Structures are given as C-alpha cells and as structure tokens.
Amino acid sequence: MNRETLCQCYRLMLLIRSAEEKIGDWVERGEARCPCHLYIGQEAIAVGVGTAMRAGDTLWGNHRSHGHYLAREASLTGLFAEILGKATGCAHGRGGSMHLIAKDQGILGTVPIVAATIPLAVGAALASSLRRDGCVSVAFFGDGATEEGHFHESLNLAAVYKLPVIFVCENNQYASHLHWSERRPAANLHEVGSLYRIPGICLDGNDVEAVHEASLRAMERARAGAGPSFLECRTYRWRGHVGPRWDIDVGLKRRDELHDWLARCPIRRAKERLRKLGVTEAELSAIEQSVQDSIAQAEAEARAAPWPDEGELLHHVYCAAAPLDLPWFMPSIREAA
C-alpha cells in the first residue's frame, strides 16, 4: 500500500476509534440511550474494505456499523446526532445507533436483525448485474451471522448468478456471550464458500493493508463478471457485545485472549508501518489533530441540534419522498400522476 493510502487508512481508523470512545462516554453518562455496539478493535476491516470501494458501490452493514459508516466517509455529525436521538441524525432520530443510512456513500441502510442485509447485498449485486453498471456490493456481517439460513441461501444465489458481491465476514470470535467454539465445530469459516465455488480466504483482520489488497482483488473479480468472493477477517471485539465496558466479564479465557489482542491493535500497527515508510512525527500528529478537531466539531453540532418534533411521530410510514419514477414510454400514466 502506498503512503497516501495508508495515511488515509490511518486517519479513518483513528476517526472510528475516537468517535466510538466518545460514544462510549455518552452511553456511560446516560446521554446516549440507544443500544450501541462498538467496533473498537475491528477498525482495519471496515477501513481496508471501504477504501477499496468506488462511488456507486453499495455497503450493507449490521448492528455494529459505526465503523462501516465512517469508513465510507459518511457524515460524523449525522452519526453523532442519530445516536443522541436528534432531528439532524442520519435517520432523523428514527433509528439510533443500529440503523444508519448515508445514501450518497452507498449505504442504503444498516439494520440489527442478524444476517438480514446479506440477501439485500445480493439483491444490490443483482441490480448491478442486470444494469451492467460495473458496481459492486459489499456485505459486512459477523461470524454469528453465518449461522443463519439467510447466509447460506445468499451464497448460493450469488454464486449461481455470478453476482458482483463481496461477503466480508468479520470474525471477532464471539456472538454476544458465546465463543465460536460453542457454536461451530471448527474454525474454518473461510471454507464455507467452497461448496458454491466461491473463493474464500482467511485474513488477519487487524492488518489494514492485507484487508485492502484482498478487497481490491475481490472487487476486480466481481467487476469482471467472475462472481462473488468471501473474505474471512479474523479479529477481536475489545469491548462488550453492547456498550462501552471492557469485555472482561465473559470469563478468564476471554481476559487472556483480550490481552493478546490488545497487543495487536490495528491502529498502532498502521502507525508503525507509516513510520517505516518515512512519515514524520509531525505528519502523524497533524493527522491525529485533524481527527480530534472533527470529533469536537461534530459533537458540538450534534449537541446543538434540535430534538425531533413529536408531532412527526406518524410521518414516513409510507415513503412520500420516493419520486414517481415511471419509464419514459409510459407518458399517459406520467401525466395522470
């Protein structure tokens, strides 16, 4: 990875980390009340994949999607305001932390029903393939999501129609309180696509360069019409399943593991690489300062924003914003409308 790209990755990972530490403080103080599933420790995956995406590509997330959203450079104020429940949030206070949207960045909605967006990502790829628009869709999901039927059906569908979708499995070893070994017979998730002839690889999910390069290859394959790929990114959830607490309450084994994984911090690794590439301390602190400035500004904006008006509770059950987008060859209906 070149210097510029790695600097960008470093900045984005730091932005995700700092934003989530801020969100964690709000949760602790009761200012943020919606359930917040923090991404701390997993930043290299969203950023490695996100920086390999292009305009027009779509991203599909889950309950733990602050990182996915920020990796695509969606509005930080929109995220903060949403989590605080403000009217200027990305979902106007209807969704909270678990329901994020940033249409301009290709994020058409992230939702917390486990595995729910995997078939949606396949559908976005189906649309791209029908339109031949050269776009790719990316499905982010956890190791737990591979236990749902949705996941297996989606793999087959994507494979049989050679759809341009990339399945990014963020294997953080846990689904809430259960370790993978209590849920699966073997640590072989990357092999899951083999029955469907979907190439799968197992990556160090804390190595942003490795994730980025593997994503680029998968994107190329998808854009060339060769079909889906599966990336298993091994990582670790530092904090609790939900909320900011350090996840040391799941047992002793977990405590030892956490210690090892803290030593493999994806952000520190990127920083060390940058130093080796000759990036100066002054350049690094400039990046860090710019991140802190963005956080401070977004927090101030989100706090100053108004609450949603309770009179709007009944709005948006049906979408009035969707334009009546009739094809050109139906003029009579167009005029009637």
Next chain:
Amino acid sequence: MRELSYAAAIREAHQQLLSEDDRVFVIGQGLWSPWYVGNTMTDLEKEFGRNRIIDCPVSENATTGAAVGAALSGMRPIVVHPRMDFMTLAVDPIVNQAANWSYLFAGQIGVPLVVRPIINRGGEQGAQHSQALQAFFMHVPGVKVVMPATPEDAKGLLVAAVYDGNPVLYIDDRWLYGITGPVPRHMYMTPLGVAAVRRRGNDITVVASSYMVQVALHAADRLKEQGIEAEVIDLRTIKPWDKDTVCNSVIKTGRLLVADGTWATGGVAAEIVAAVVSRVFRHLKAAPVRVCLPDTPAPTSRTLEQAYYPNANTIATAASWLVRSDPSIHDHRPTAELPGRIVFD
C-alpha cells in the same frame, strides 16, 4: 403467600418442569448469559446441564424447527426467542409446520411445543427490537397464545402451556419482570382460555393482557378518583380467549375499552371488539374504544418514543371520554402527555 418477581416465577416454572419431567428441555439464544433473557433462566444450566438448557448458534429457524421435530418425537421442548422480532426468522416451523400438523394428519399426532418469545421494548431500541407481534400468531389456526400479566400466571401458564399438547406461544414482557406478587410454591397450572377479573366495577369494562393489565389497573385507580368504577379483565390467554367473562362484564357495564400493547389495525383489540359487538350489541351504551400503539414502527429518539407507548393516562382519558360520551375522543393524536393511539373509528 410467598412473593416472587415475574421473572423469578418464570424461572421457577422452568426449574420445576425440568426436574419433574425428563421430556422437557429448553433451547434458545442467551440461556447461559447473565443478561440476555433477564434473570428468567439464571443458572438453570448448572442445575440441569448444558444438554437440557441449550444456548445455541444464531439460528432461529433451525432451532425452532428442531424443537418441532423433537416435540413430534415425544419430547416437550421450550424454545426461547429473547426478542419477538428475532422469531420472525422462525415463522415457517411455527405457522406452516407446528400449527398445521394435527389437522393435516387428522389429530393422530400433536406438537406439544412451547415457543417463548419475549417482548423487549423501549430504551430507544427502535423498530426491529421492540415489536409485539401477538396478533400475527393469534390469526393462525392451530396455535394457542398466552400472555401472562402477573407472577402467579407467569408460572402457571408456562406449566399449562407445556402440558397442553399443542403448540403454544408463551409471550412474556420484560417490562413486567420486576413486578412482584404471590406465587404458590408447588407446581400448578393456570388453565388456558380462562380470563381473570382483576378489579370489579360497574361503569366500564377494560379488557387487557400482559403489561397492559398493569397499566389498566393504574388507570382504574385514577378513574376511581373521578368517580368512575372500571372493571379490569385480564385475558391471560388471547387465543382462545374467554368470550363469556368479557361479554358478561359488558352486559353489566354497557361500555368496553380494550387496551392492547400492539398496533390497532388487524390487532388483538379489533378481534375482541368485533366479537363483543356481535354478541352483546344491544347491551352497549356506547361504541367500544381501543387503546393501542399508533400504526407506526417503534421510533428511537426519546421525544418520539415518549409519544409512542400508551400509558395509564391514555387509558384513563379514553375511558372517561367513553363514559361521558365526550366527542373530543375523535381528535386524539399521540403526544408525550397522551401517548399511544386511542381508536374510536
């Protein structure tokens, strides 16, 4: 009598069922977790082993389907879904399979299955983590649906559900977990399909289930201050529901308000109003009223959430409008002061 919390009563029912009957086992997500299902299952895996208290992969469809198969094979499974929303991934085994099996095979084989979805709302959790979908399942022939409102029934209805011999949805609500009340120590059954009159009154019949019973009882206290005596009926089972008890009360009071914790359209309250109107129309002094959720998904932001869930004030206001035949009842829109939906049309 000894008092227990609603959550502890659920745990005690499981504990006694598991020790009395080898055929009973429990499967679902979060059963070994200290918080996932409140304290309704705490340490049961230590007492009965992880082979009978099965905390499982994130596989609602497969676990529920497996429970149907185990029930057909002679076991008495209880499937837990820590949120009712997640159970939508398991609709096939419940609606197509368990519900139809007895009829399909002319009653030669039943499905003695309990499915226990938990309603877990509020706290700015939003549309996919707040749903109360009892009306969906009430619609389906072949499934029974119970919704306990008190600790005593939380225990007795679970035992009765396990021994009913048919698929029973046992729906509990986390907003009730902390309430306490008398619970007999021995194992007992609360009969399915029998309502309980929780408070006597002559001016209006208020029918509710689950958490809304507690809200209705608070509302009845406020109504008493205004000189209105409400009779509060706890349905306990919403399918099959106790038409006789409800209709006898309406014959006495002439007025009906149904409070239900889900949406109005196609909901539980609509079913009750329809049946009562058909049966005892000539005894009604006024058109029945429903207090339900507004027909929108659950919002997150606190300002919207505060206007969403009906409370005792909503029920008391609707009831006093009804008793006085006050026309302002037509204009209700949800607000933080009067949240939820009062349906008069």
